[in-house]
Amino acid sequence: MTMFMFNLALAIVWQAVTGTFSMGGLLIGFAVGYAVLWIARPVFGNDPYFWKLWHIIGFFFYFLKELVVSSLRVGWDVVTPPIYARPGVVRVPIDARTDLEITLLANLITLTPGTLTLDVAPDRKSLYVHAMFIDDPEKVRAEIKNGMERRLLELTR
Numbered sequence: 001m002t003m004f005m006f007n008l009a010l011a012i013v014w015q016a017v018t019g020t021f022s023m024g025g026l027l028i029g030f031a032v033g034y035a036v037l038w039i040a041r042p043v044f045g046n047d048p049y050f051w052k053l054w055h056i057i058g059f060f061f062y063f064l065k066e067l068v069v070s071s072l073r074v075g076w077d078v079v080t081p082p083i084y085a086r087p088g089v090v091r092v093p094i095d096a097r098t099d100l101e102i103t104l105l106a107n108l109i110t111l112t113p114g115t116l117t118l119d120v121a122p123d124r125k126s127l128y129v130h131a132m133f134i135d136d137p138e139k140v141r142a143e144i145k146n147g148m149e150r151r152l153l154e155l156t157r
Contacts (some may be wrong), residue, residue, distance in 0.1 A: 003049035012017045013033050052155065059151050066148070069109055074113045074132060088120065088134040093126045094149055101156050102127075104148055112148075 007030060007108045014029025015021050034053070041050060077084050106117040106127060114132035121128070131140050 001043065003037060003047050007037055007049075009033075010036060023038050035107050044069070055151075055154050059155055060153055061151065063108065070113045070115070077132070085132045086134050087130065088137070089128055089130050090134060090137050090140050091121070092129050092144050094145070095153060096149060097124070098156075101153065102155070104151055108148055109144065 010033025011026050011029035015025050016030055018025060018029075037044070038050060041047065073152065094102070096105050102124065104126060106120065107125070109115050109117045109129055116130045117129055118128040120126075128142065129140070134140055
């Protein structure tokens, strides 16, 4: 978190030096600050900030892809005459343990069109997920577990 604050401070300094205060200028300043911190990383030691930022960017694009694909699938099912949906509820065992991890995972599942997190099991070791397309329950479990949950836990741990 300290490195992020350094990076943010460098972005603000960049804004002050260039004299342009805008979102684009802040993003450029953030990128320049990251490059400066990357060059100076031997001074800071092996800080996880440098690889976590790439994981965050990768997760953003992964979730964006999931959002687009599921939106198109739901949209196609709504627009076309035959109904392809096979809705159902699936119990998905999870490795997330903290409240933050469970909440983030449940919300990310719910934000994806065609899926909805219904409940967390009392033992907090599984989620109950309603999915619009369940051809194979094991496939749905694997997609959540090996896709979204794995990537989320890489960020939070």
